[in-house]
Amino acid sequence: MTTRSLLAVAGTxxxxxxxxxxxxxxxxxxxxxxxxxxxxxxxxIPLQMPRWSVCVSSQAGCALGCAFCETGRVGFTRNLEPWEMVEQVLTVRREAPERPVTGAVFQGQGEPFQNYDNVIRAAQVLQHPCGGRIRGQNITISTVGILPMIERYTAEGHVFRLILSLTSAFDDRRVGLIPVGRRYMVADLAAAMRRHAEKRGDRVHLAWVLMSGINTGQDEAEELARLFRGAVLRLSVIDVNDPTGTFKRADDTERSAFFTALARRGIGFIRRYSGGADIHAACGMLASRAGGGDALNAPPPAPFPGPRVLG
Ligand code: SF4
Structure with a gap:
């Protein structure tokens, strides 16, 4: 395809x-x-080495209304197109060339599996050698648990990492935090994630937003061990960021007790750092609100090059 015919069918x-x-x-x-x-x-997101990872939004707002999430409080506007997701990454790459962009995580605004086709398309472009050139294993899709889409994703055999934000192993507790848990039960989600991990030959990846007095107990660790017995589990634990103050962070003692309970049951975990709280960039704080930190006046991106007619 010539440049002219490509530009005739592709947006710029x-x-x-x-x-x-x-x-x-x-x-x-x-x-x-x-x-x-x-x-x-x-x-x-600045990573060691040094390099960048980019937390990508898949929707403008979100319809799922998780209790601890600012995006959920602003409501849903629309699904983003694949190019709008890819462009988020490419803008970072253009404006910060001093480090390579080596990772992308669909964990910004929106539930990626409610915009399934567009997210998969964007991830494929980000992975492609002529596109974003990001290794597929370094692209992560995070869901709060849209069960039919987890099953479809597994059946389709994508290379991108899938992580389920479980946050509680008990349905009644989880529904109060993640309302879509009314439709998709923890036991069914756990079984789907086990099947997914088995098919990939990978661990089960779960995310856990840690909230004081809510999901830090021995009972959660015990139930996780029961649900995932025989599977290799890795829990990414992240402190809650709730500007309304409704949900509080666990202190060191409470967090350590939870980690000890996980370790005693052979559950692997990492504590994930949630950065950018002063600019409302931390997990759960994205609500399209400017403010905080220092304004960055990056040079305006170079205009898109005009068509070079090759033939
Ligand atoms: S946590 Fe994710 S799915 Fe839940 S409201 Fe926030 S953006 Fe939506």
Missing amino acids: ARLKVLDRRKSGVDGFVKYLFRSGDETFETVR
């Missing part, structure tokens, strides 16, 4: 950067984008 639009904020604490950067009438956010 870019996202408008409304704001960039850099955390004064840990170097996380939050982008506020506009596309059409909608705004959404992206987080540039």
